[in-house]
Amino acid sequence: MEFDEMKKIWDTQSNVAMYAIDEEALHNRVISKRNKAARNASKMEGILIFSLLFASGIIWSAMIFKANYELPSLVLSGIMLVVAGAIFLGRRKRMSWQNGFENTMLGDIDQAIANASYQVALSKSSRWLYLTVSVFAVLSVFNEASEWWKGLLVTLFFILGYFAARWEHKTFYVSQKRSLESVRKKLLQFQEQGNVETGL
Amino acid sequence: MTNSQQQQIFESWLQEHKGIFFKIVRSYSAVPQDQEDLFQEIAVNVWKSVPNFRNNCAVSTWIYRIALNRAVKWSLKVRKQQERESDEEAIKVLQPVEEKPDERLAWLYEQIQKLDEVDRSLCLLMLDGFSYKEMASIVGISESYVGVKINRIKKHLTEQSKKM
Known part of the structure; x- marks a missing residue:
């Protein structure tokens, strides 16, 4: 085929729409994103509360078993219990505003963004908690361990863990929130074009 | 505004x-x-x-x-x-x-998709009748380089069409 013929084939394309926007599919996509954000937030809360209670339980068991109630361990365990309680209260508060969004496509995406923002905040707070726990744990190892390299290994482990948590925060939580905000922007764009009823 | x-x-x-x-x-x-x-x-x-x-x-x-x-x-x-x-x-x-897909058009799109990003842009502009000067301004390369690339794309597409 010569190029001129290709040009003719190309020119046969009419200027009519090659695509139509499937509003139902778009709404399903939004609902799916909303549910995913809520599920992720719940999962994260569950893991954090369980881990904190479990770790606190271990510290208490060790203290009772050794009959040695040291102040750093008591403080650390107390912090863990307080944080677990705070997460639980935060979860209850989150559940209470879940139904406060409009029953529209835009309301659904706003709910997903709110859940994602909550998750970002939770992940950020967890990193601070991690740092606190790390400091106590490292101090405790340096106090008890006879060899300095054991303390160094634990310190390195916590540093690596901190960077892994930071990576997770940016890769999953922040990017999910950005993706949802981008969907919202697109929805508004469609609404402005009059293609989709978003409830505005 | x-x-x-x-x-x-x-x-x-x-x-x-x-x-x-x-x-x-x-x-x-x-x-x-x-x-x-x-x-x-x-x-x-x-x-x-x-x-x-x-x-x-x-x-x-x-x-x-x-x-x-x-x-x-x-x-x-x-x-x-x-x-x-x-x-x-x-x-x-x-x-x-699209109700009746044109096979030759589908083939043309398939070939365009196989080109690299810059060639794809040039190919679209060429098919839509833009001048070399306009293409150079849109894509951000010199007019003479546009000419070289367009000749290569045309040659490539013609050769591919023979394999159809």
């Missing part, structure tokens, strides 16, 4: 030049859900560009410049993202409404 003026201009551009949008979308993405995503990205960027349009070139040239720029960036980004995309992202929002 007010929001409603911007919207009005964008709507008229979309109405008059939607062919450009669809051609670019189809050339830069083979999968329906990607086409939808790219279409939305291009639409948002063209809408944003409305206040910056100064009438120093044709509207079609302006739209091509914005849309191709977006499409090239999008196609580079999507390569990295594709592996991370979950199944639920695969819900189709843009539905093709």
Whole structure:
């Protein structure tokens, strides 16, 4: 085929729409994103509360078993219990505003963004908690361990863990929130074009 | 410029030049859900560009410049993202409404999709009758280099058509 013929084939394309926007599919996509954000937030809360209670339980068991109630361990365990309680209260508060969004496509995406923002905040707070726990744990190892390299290994482990948590925060939580905000922007764009009823 | 003026201009551009949008979308993405995503990205960027349009070139040239720029960036980004995309992202929002698919046109799109990003842009502009000067300005390469590349693309497409 010569190029001129290709040009003719190309020119046969009419200027009519090659695509139509499937509003139902778009709404399903939004609902799916909303549910995913809520599920992720719940999962994260569950893991954090369980881990904190479990770790606190271990510290208490060790203290009772050794009959040695040291102040750093008591403080650390107390912090863990307080944080677990705070997460639980935060979860209850989150559940209470879940139904406060409009029953529209835009309301659904706003709910997903709110859940994602909550998750970002939770992940950020967890990193601070991690740092606190790390400091106590490292101090405790340096106090008890006879060899300095054991303390160094634990310190390195916590540093690596901190960077892994930071990576997770940016890769999953922040990017999910950005993706949802981008969907919202697109929805508004469609609404402005009059293609989709978003409830505005 | 007010929001409603911007919207009005964008709507008229979309109405008059939607062919450009669809051609670019189809050339830069083979999968329906990607086409939808790219279409939305291009639409948002063209809408944003409305206040910056100064009438120093044709509207079609302006739209091509914005849309191709977006499409090239999008196609580079999507390569990295594709592996991370979950199944639920695969819900189709843009539905093709083409009733009788032209096989030769489909073949042409397939060949365009196989070209690299710059060649793809040049090929689209060439098929839509842009001059070398306009192509050079849109793609950001020299006019003489456009000529060299266009000759290579034409030769390549002609050779591929013989294998049909």
